[in-house]
Amino acid sequence: MSILDVRDLSVDYLTEDGVALHAVENLSLRVERGCSLGLVGESGCGKTTVMMGLLRLLPEEGRIVNGQVLFDGKDLLQRSEAEMRKVRWREISMVFQGAMNALNPVRTIESQIVEALLLHHIVNDGQAARRRAGELLELVGIPATRGSQYPHQYSGGMRQRAVIAMALACNPRVLIADEPTTALDVMIQAQILELLERLQADLNLALVLVTHDLGMVAEMCADVLVMYGGVAAEYASSDVIFNNPQHPYTQRLLQAFPDLEEPGSTLASIPGTPPRLDDLPPGCRFEPRCQCEWREAICAHRPPPLVEIEPGHRVACHWAARMV
Amino acid sequence: MERSNYILYKIGFAVITLLAVLLFNFVLFRILPGDPIKLIIHSPRMTREAQERIRASFGLDKPVWFDVQRLERGDVLGAFDTQFTAYLLNLLRGDLGISFATRGGVADLLKQRVWRTVILVFLGDVIAIMAGMAIGLIGAWRRGTRLDAGILLLALFTWALPTFFMGIILVLLLGRGRLPIGGMVTPGLRPADGLTYWIDVGKHLVMPTIAMAIVYTGEYILIMRSGVMEVLAEDYILTAKAKGLSTLRILRDHALKNAMLPMVTMIALTFGYTVGGAIQVETVFSWPGLGRLMYESIQKRDYPVLQGTFLLLAASVIIANLLADILYSVLDPRVKVE
């Protein structure tokens, strides 16, 4: 059984006038124990919404209107808020986008890690907690003695690492990393990715990596889910995605990334912009930007279902499904 | 290191401000047209000796700032024998002059009355801060609800209310009740009467304190409410939620300390305003503290007392601000000199 099995999750955002914007529709994904899943897409495609939704941390306007979030077999959406608080961080933890600001500026780094340790009874005594916090910091490459410092005394990269340390404090089974390296320079990026890889292997951690950077996904993830406009576009193992992408969006996305083996090829950009949530196309959401030669009338009228075109490879495209 | 720099800088600023106030005090009463001291000197109420004493201690026959003539004659030290120097020396000795009304020393008068104002301001402000913080926190937490709208309206209303008028309303409303509304003690009682005396004082303190507290609670509600609202929208609150902390714990362990920072700054900034309120409350309730003294000295044209009271009040506010700055530097690990 997968550790995390999200089925048909739909999330709406309510505007002030009461209009429901369908930010995510019928999104399904699975994370296996100790494995990594990459969640890829442009800004605004709903990837963060899915993650916040499954932890029930949406903003006030957010509504989960459909679906199941099965964690180890049990549906999190059926849990009470009090029960959720036991699941959060202890079983599933998250490193947020812009993690540098995720730390409370007037408390020491150490105290914030200790807080998590004590809250979930990982340790029950203050001193032991401080020691464990030091160990966690060392794990991410920060000297334990710096635990008594404040966030503003750390560099951006260090803060990112500290947040990762904090996220691992309770030995969760799933770690969600939302854009863990934006705004960090390339060297630090590499360090952090290496760190995550190592931790994953050492702790048998299931990792969900949310990013718009395909390169990161290629390096780190076993499976990849490509999202577009709030729905799943393509879902397969990373091998398949990179070598045999079937969804036009995935194909264009790959073309937009430089390939070391073909230095002379031109970088393509995808003309147009992602769909506005208050003005969603009635059919395939990618259709307005799709330059596929096989585009047909059905593409603009009916949203393509996510179909398994070969074992372990799902695509939401009328054309790709036809080819099976 | 950063923090001690910050504190030194703030102390320096406080000292300079204090000196500027001293200078201002001097200038206001000596230089401006219609020099009140000269007027009073010739008032028939003053006895000969008092006039001479005043003339001597104020050195009104000497030059104001700097004696150029004596300097020219080579008398460097003597060049400083001026009104301004006399003023400074007197201050250092603790001599704030002589009251026109009572003929006694101003400093003594102030000493006698100081604690009465201190206790009133302290009690009133502390109650207002605690109530303001609690209500403000609730208002911010329950933002957008009718409770919050009500709290906001209440706070704005008390802000728009003049302090002295609040006092008048209280007097009219509760004047016939059990709590006395004027003065500090019932005539006839003395400190020697022990506990009875102090309880009586306490009873007299209730109404003025309530007046102070009500007016300033409104101000603090507004400050706390906006501070907490900002804090609760910050990322680290979301992180705290993601960690599995309950709302109450988040409020207590994360929101509160961060919201306190602007609160401390604003309490310090409004302290001058609080002192102004004390003047009004003391006047309305005839509470014999520094505020009432100021009011009386204005009416009686008792300029030395007015001057001395102003100096003391200004100095207290400057020092209070300094203490608040120091407290802030302790609470916020990020401080540094700009």
Next chain:
Amino acid sequence: MGVIGALMLLLVVSVAVFAPWVAPYDPYERVQVTPEQILTPPDPQHLLGRDDAGKDVLSQLIYGSRVSLTVGFTASFMAMVIGTTVGLVAGYFGGRIGNVLMRVVDFLMVIPELPLMLVIIAVMGRGLLNIILVIGLLGWTYTARLVRSQVLSVKERQFVLRARSVGASSVRIMTRHIFPQVLPLVIAQAVLDISVAILAESTLAFLGLGDPTLVSWGNMLNFAFERGMSRRAWWFLLPPGFAIVWVSLSLVLIGNTLDEIVNPRLRTHHLFDPRRMIAPTLAVRPAQEREATEPT
């Protein structure tokens, strides 16, 4: 709320402007009264009773609005002009000038306002002009701070840099480009400043330093307090105070609303009630259905 405030203010302003027609008596007229006619409670000829000199309280109340509004608007305008200028200069030029100016602002902010005003007026003498000057000259500090911080952030924006590269003079940049950005905030603050000025004037008058030749609410309260307290003359004590609150509150409501428009704040934060997050259609199912269906 702002609209209510505006209506409230409109009432007062109209009363002030049309005072001579609205008021039943002229409070500046000398009146001959007998002792029984002093401090009388309301009656049909004097809807708010009579004061300690036998004059009609209602008329004084109506005329008093003129003084309060005059002082309020004038002093606030003065403070606005000074504060904006100081803030613009300090923010735009920065460096030593900026520092010096801000130190002066800090200095003025630390000194307690009321004692300072009392002392200055006591020495300079009572009079409407003095009062306006004192309030205006001490009240510009908030505006200055506000303007300066706004200028600092606007200064680095594109259109300013463009103007500078074209060679526009500093003054021109400050007035034509930066000032319009700053104006909305200044106005929102100025409205609040008016209410502060009105409160200050009434406090000064109450403590005995108002202009003795004018009928103002503060002056009325001064007389009422000194002579009307013993008789609990509520008709004399309460109306001027309520009038002050009325005007003050109206300005505060307007100012608060303006502030929300100019300074939009976040409507929500993270600590809301999470129960609404899951749509009712997904409501908690009975216990036996809690476990998931078989995995695919």
